[in-house]
Amino acid sequence: MIEVEKLVKTFTGRRVLDGVSFAARNGRVTGFLGPNGAGKSTTIKILLNLIHPDSGRTLIDGRPFSRVSSPMRSVGAVLDARSAHKGMKAETYLRALALTNGIPKSRVDEVLAITGIGKVSKRRAGTFSLGMSQRLSIAAALLGDPHNLVLDEPINGLDPEGVKWVRDLCRYYASQGRTVLLSSHLMSEVALTADDLVIIGRGRILAQTTVERFVGEHSRHGVRVVTPDPDRLRQAFSAAAGITVADVERKEGDPERSRAVWITGAPVEAIAGIIARHQLVVYELVQERGSLEDAYMELTRGAGEYRTQKPSGSGAADVIDSAGVAGSAEDTGSANAAGGAAAAGRGRGKAR
Numbered sequence: 345m346i347e348v349e350k351l352v353k354t355f356t357g358r359r360v361l362d363g364v365s366f367a368a369r370n371g372r373v374t375g376f377l378g379p380n381g382a383g384k385s386t387t388i389k390i391l392l393n394l395i396h397p398d399s400g401r402t403l404i405d406g407r408p409f410s411r412v413s414s415p416m417r418s419v420g421a422v423l424d425a426r427s428a429h430k431g432m433k434a435e436t437y438l439r440a441l442a443l444t445n446g447i448p449k450s451r452v453d454e455v456l457a458i459t460g461i462g463k464v465s466k467r468r469a470g471t472f473s474l475g476m477s478q479r480l481s482i483a484a485a486l487l488g489d490p491h492n493l494v495l496d497e498p499i500n501g502l503d504p505e506g507v508k509w510v511r512d513l514c515r516y517y518a519s520q521g522r523t524v525l526l527s528s529h530l531m532s533e534v535a536l537t538a539d540d541l542v543i544i545g546r547g548r549i550l551a552q553t554t555v556e557r558f559v560g561e562h563s564r565h566g567v568r569v570v571t572p573d574p575d576r577l578r579q580a581f582s583a584a585a586g587i588t589v590a591d592v593e594r595k596e597g598d599p600e601r602s603r604a605v606w607i608t609g610a611p612v613e614a615i616a617g618i619i620a621r622h623q624l625v626v627y628e629l630v631q632e633r634g635s636l637e638d639a640y641m642e643l644t645r646g647a648g649e650y651r652t653q654k655p656s657g658s659g660a661a662d663v664i665d666s667a668g669v670a671g672s673a674e675d676t677g678s679a680n681a682a683g684g685a686a687a688a689g690r691g692r693g694k695a696r
């Protein structure tokens with residue numbers, strides 16, 4: 345079990361962690377999510393005693409990492425895919441790690457087999473592709489058969505088979521009652537892999553929940569309807585208590601002279617019934633569920649460190665915030681509100 349309690353960290357006068365607390369429990373994969381610069385790596389480095397917090401503490405199975413007697417048996421961590429010495433053969437690197445940590449030599453062959461890099465183990469780490477380097481880092485993390493796995497962006501550079509392998513590995517470790525803390529930018533991947541979710545933005549915890557509950561609470565569920573007669577459609581729904589109809593952007597491929605609306609507040613059957621009773625023409629009626637991606641974007645909008653601009657030559661620059669939602673530079677607030685509805689519409693049936 346990993347416990348993070350009230351961490352505060354300041355770099356050159358800037359507070360990058362501001363009272364961060366969460367727990368990653370045994371038998372669970374905990375997804376640790378946040379935009380660039382949110383404070384994920386800093387938290388993990390403090391956990392591993394690589395840097396010191398201004399205040400607060402971290403515990404691994406009830407103890408600070410500095411007081412753990414067999415660090416590699418307690419925590420296996422992947423912080424940097426290229427951590428192995430470039431001039432060392434993969435096998436030599438793993439053997440040296442095993443030797444200095446009192447781990448039997450036989451375990452090296454086991455982790456080479458688990459990570460699928462046995463065939464290239466005699467090659468120097470510096471010649472490895474990013475994907476192979478990730479596997480080597482994971483092999484090193486697994487050497488001590490640790491009770492806790494801490495993986496910082498472990499799927500960077502992996503091919504789809506590798507991504508699935510990391511997912512299965514995390515699930516397998518959790519199924520054995522171990523703790524897995526998985527930091528990632530990839531919402532869809534976390535949704536497939538994690539049980540619990542910790543979301544951080546600008547050094548503060550924005551949410552700590554389960555993946556399922558988070559999607560249920562934050563994503564918008566509704567029905568997207570494309571119609572040539574939005575006024576009559578609004579009129580038809582005006583008397584229906586609790587149902588709201590909002591304009592959303594048309595999608596490419598929507599028929600000419602049609603409008604798209606987003607209807608919430610009633611099940612799809614009731615909405616379809618009202619449309620039928622009023623004999624309205626609709627070109628499309630689709631029940632859509634927001635995904636974890638949508639919910640995450642809504643929560644972390646504006647919490648990223650970077651703001652970017654569209655590479656367009658069209659005069660007024662479009663600002664894209666770090667959650668990837670575009671809006672006019674003069675009117676970011678209202679554009680973001682519209683973006684929320686549009687974002688909910690994108691996640692057709694993606695929630696797990």
Ligand SMILES: Nc1ncnc2c1ncn2[C@@H]1O[C@H](COP(=O)(O)OP(=O)(O)OP(=O)(O)O)[C@@H](O)[C@H]1O
Pocket residue numbers: 355356360378379380381382383384385386387649
């Ligand atoms: N050694 C350092 N000196 C000064 N600032 C730092 C240092 N390390 C991190 N920071 C800053 O602390 C903030 C949090 O960085 P951190 O690497 O923890 O974020 P992150 O969530 O892991 O981001 P990413 O997903 O981009 O890796 C950032 O603003 C970063 O620039």
